[in-house]
Amino acid sequence: MTASSPEFVPGPKIKEPRIVSGRVRPGAEQWSWRFMRLSGPVLVVLILTHLFVNLMTGDGISQIDFAFVAGKWAAPLWQWWDFLMLALAMLHGGNGMRLLINDYAHRAWLNKTLHGALGVAVLGIIVLGSLVIWTFDPCPIDADPSLLPSFCEDVR
Amino acid sequence: MTATAESPAVGEVQAMLVTLRILRSKPEGSDDHAPGEQYWQEFQVEAHATDRVLDALHKIKWEQDGSLAFRRSCAHGVCGSDAMRINARNRLACKTLLKDLNPAKPIIVEPIKGLPVEKDLIVDMEPFFASYREIMPFLMTTGNAPTRERLQSPEERARFDDTTKCIMCAACTTSCPVFWTDGQYFGPQAIVGAHRFIFDSRDEGQWDRLEVLNDKAGVWKCRTAFNCTEACPRGIEVTKAISEVKKALTTGAI
Ligand code: HEM
Numbered sequence: 001m002t003a004s005s006p007e008f009v010p011g012p013k014i015k016e017p018r019i020v021s022g023r024v025r026p027g028a029e030q031w032s033w034r035f036m037r038l039s040g041p042v043l044v045v046l047i048l049t050h051l052f053v054n055l056m057t058g059d060g061i062s063q064i065d066f067a068f069v070a071g072k073w074a075a076p077l078w079q080w081w082d083f084l085m086l087a088l089a090m091l092h093g094g095n096g097m098r099l100l101i102n103d104y105a106h107r108a109w110l111n112k113t114l115h116g117a118l119g120v121a122v123l124g125i126i127v128l129g130s131l132v133i134w135t136f137d138p139c140p141i142d143a144d145p146s147l148l149p150s151f152c153e154d155v156r
Numbered sequence: 157m158t159a160t161a162e163s164p165a166v167g168e169v170q171a172m173l174v175t176l177r178i179l180r181s182k183p184e185g186s187d188d189h190a191p192g193e194q195y196w197q198e199f200q201v202e203a204h205a206t207d208r209v210l211d212a213l214h215k216i217k218w219e220q221d222g223s224l225a226f227r228r229s230c231a232h233g234v235c236g237s238d239a240m241r242i243n244a245r246n247r248l249a250c251k252t253l254l255k256d257l258n259p260a261k262p263i264i265v266e267p268i269k270g271l272p273v274e275k276d277l278i279v280d281m282e283p284f285f286a287s288y289r290e291i292m293p294f295l296m297t298t299g300n301a302p303t304r305e306r307l308q309s310p311e312e313r314a315r316f317d318d319t320t321k322c323i324m325c326a327a328c329t330t331s332c333p334v335f336w337t338d339g340q341y342f343g344p345q346a347i348v349g350a351h352r353f354i355f356d357s358r359d360e361g362q363w364d365r366l367e368v369l370n371d372k373a374g375v376w377k378c379r380t381a382f383n384c385t386e387a388c389p390r391g392i393e394v395t396k397a398i399s400e401v402k403k404a405l406t407t408g409a410i
Pocket residue numbers: 036037039040041043044047089090092093094095096097099100378379380
């Protein structure tokens with residue numbers, strides 16, 4: 001082929017088209033981006049309030065024991081609070097890690113494996129954590145009474 | 157007394173010795189280095205503080221080692237050929253004065269990062285241009301062409317004035333940490349190129365371009381690192397332009 005032949009196109013020849021970004025889920029990355037910016041500020045409020053209530057109010061850091069946690073989870077407010085904190089932190093952190101995996105894991109199998117492991121970890125921790133929050137029994141029958149919150153005496 | 161032609165000492169700039177440490181490579185290799193292997197080589201040149209890095213590179217190429225490869229064309233910051241990584245920052249060699257670099261220490265010169273190196277300071281720009289082509293950098297209109305020029309108010313022009321300054325030197329794209337690692341990301345320059353048309357009142361292809369940038373490899377990969385804004389030799393507010401494109405996508409309003 002010479003410069004005068006009809007199929008000649010000036011300029012450097014394009015190698016393999018570089019961008020094979022499939023438009024599989026249009027807008028998915030946009031929702032991921034929105035979610036990070038929405039969940040971030042919500043997490044600030046959730047986490048700072050959590051830390052303040054646990055560490056600054058009452059007897060501060062020395063109040064935290066089984067009875068303290070049991071007392072909090074007896075109230076639906078704190079159950080929902082902790083559930084939201086758990087779910088949002090895991091989804092936010094998990095989505096952030098997904099971005100990092102996409103940045104660095106280029107080989108298809110590695111990318112798939114890491115995404116799979118991440119998904120299992122995120123879902124597993126949300127499920128296990130939710131189980132603890134929602135099925136928590138503050139007054140187990142055979143526990144040492146001195147470790148239990150005061151209201152357990154009425155339950156027995 | 158005013159300085160005259162008879163008193164050359166007035167305002168004379170002292171010559172000095174500067175060292176350049178250049179990251180080199182040769183596709184054909186040499187006795188000491190495998191093909192494509194990168195290695196550092198130091199050169200000493202006599203230069204003035206007001207000389208540019210490009211002048212020092214010229215001195216090396218013309219007087220010491222003709223095999224040193226780098227791109228330049230206009231030598232005045234217009235063509236965008238000579239972006240390189242100088243003292244760990246992307247700059248144009250033709251716009252960087254030695255006196256602004258602490259010439260007492262060796263000046264480190266590397267090819268821009270994230271694009272395949274072809275030789276010494278020359279990289280393969282094709283992936284960079286491919287991204288630019290992808291955002292369709294040309295006027296898109298419908299209907300018959302008007303018989304006179306397409307008019308626009310100064311306010312309409314002001315919306316994309318900043319991004320018209322781009323000289324496609326790739327300093328921004330190759331300063332972006334996402335571009336370094338990702339391999340898919342369009343990079344800041346392609347978004348700047350798209351911004352220039354998206355916010356142009358005469359153009360009608362905004363949503364075609366926005367759809368391309370809404371993609372996996374598009375604007376959502378940007379993590380607001382601001383490296384691009386710092387690197388731009390034209391002073392374009394690159395990160396701001398990217399954010400305006402994101403905003404157009406999230407609000408649906410241009
Ligand atoms: C405390 C309040 C928090 C705020 C305001 C916040 C905000 C953000 C924002 C806006 C992003 C997106 C960055 C970007 O795409 O440019 C992000 C990314 C990320 N966040 Fe958070 N976040 C918070 C808490 C958390 C927590 C608790 C975790 C871990 C469980 C976490 C893990 C991550 C990770 C891994 C990334 C991805 C980093 C990256 O893209 O380079 N964040 N965060």
